[in-house]
Amino acid sequence: MSAPRSARLLTLLDELHRRRRPVQGAVLATRLGISLRTLYRDIDTLRAQGAEIDGEPGIGYLLRAGHLLPAMMFSAEELEAVVLGTRWVAAQGDAQLAVAAQAALDRIVTVLPPALRLQVETSGLFAPQWGTRPAEPWVATLRQAIRDGHRVRLQYADAEQRTSERVIWPFAMAFLADKRLLAAWCELRQGYRHFRADRVLALDDLGQPYPRPRHDLLRDWQQALRTSSVTADRS
Structure with missing residues (x-):
């Protein structure tokens, strides 16, 4: 068929x-x-x-170069993915990201033809906030630093509650159901480290670009993951 x-x-x-x-x-x-x-x-x-x-x-x-996809050109599965994805972000992201996710979905819905708009508005796919931990107040700042490629100074507490001050190059963040994980190059340890956002005590975007392109850091970090040479920071 x-x-x-x-x-x-x-x-x-x-x-x-x-x-x-x-x-x-x-x-x-x-x-x-x-x-x-x-x-x-x-x-x-x-x-x-x-x-x-x-x-x-x-x-x-x-x-022609620069042409954007017509807004109505979505399959049923693609629309469901958009709806579920934006609802998940609204449930799991920080407040600014949640607002942006809803605004994006609203913008898409307004330009859909009636049949597809009804499909979105009556979708039975949800991402409820049951049991989720609220995002830390500095998550939005971290996202901005990743976007801008800026060095960040943070106060961090490890699993034993020992604190340290770090200057890091944040380049990726994972949004899990109960925590946010940050991947960064740590100037103190001279290596890639993973930090839990809920263990960050204070954070300051230094407004200084880190010296390597973010895509280079991502590539090298992914290679390090394949060789199991990156661990959560414990010191």
Whole structure:
């Protein structure tokens, strides 16, 4: 059985997004498992919905750079993922992130066609806050520091309640059901360390960029994880 037309249109748009040069209609039709006539109709439909697709039969098609996906182009599963994801963030994130998640969902809903809007508004997928620990007050500051690539000074208490002052380069954070974990390069230990946000006693964004790009830190940290050379900080 062929895929629903909305899903097929999304797949076609994804195919065009991945191309940097015009692609023949026959190639697209084969990829989607449809006839050329159906492909031409789908191209016309996408154009009518605002997709800026250059080309014509016999020449090939190219989606203009910078084009955004039409807001209504979601499959049922994708909409459920969006709803559940934003509701989970609203339940597990800090206050600012929760507000942003709800605002993002509201923005999506306002531009959906009626049938899809109803699907979101009547979704039975929830992420309740039962038993979750409120986010620490400095989580928003940590997120900003990660985004900006800034060095951070923090006062930290280990499992034995011994305190220390650290300057770290935060580059990743994990939001778990009962805690927030921070991954960072620690200047004191000269290595990658994991810190629990609930053990942070005080935190100050120094406003100073750390000396390496965040994507380099992420890459090296992931490599260190594969070799089990990163542990939670205990000292």
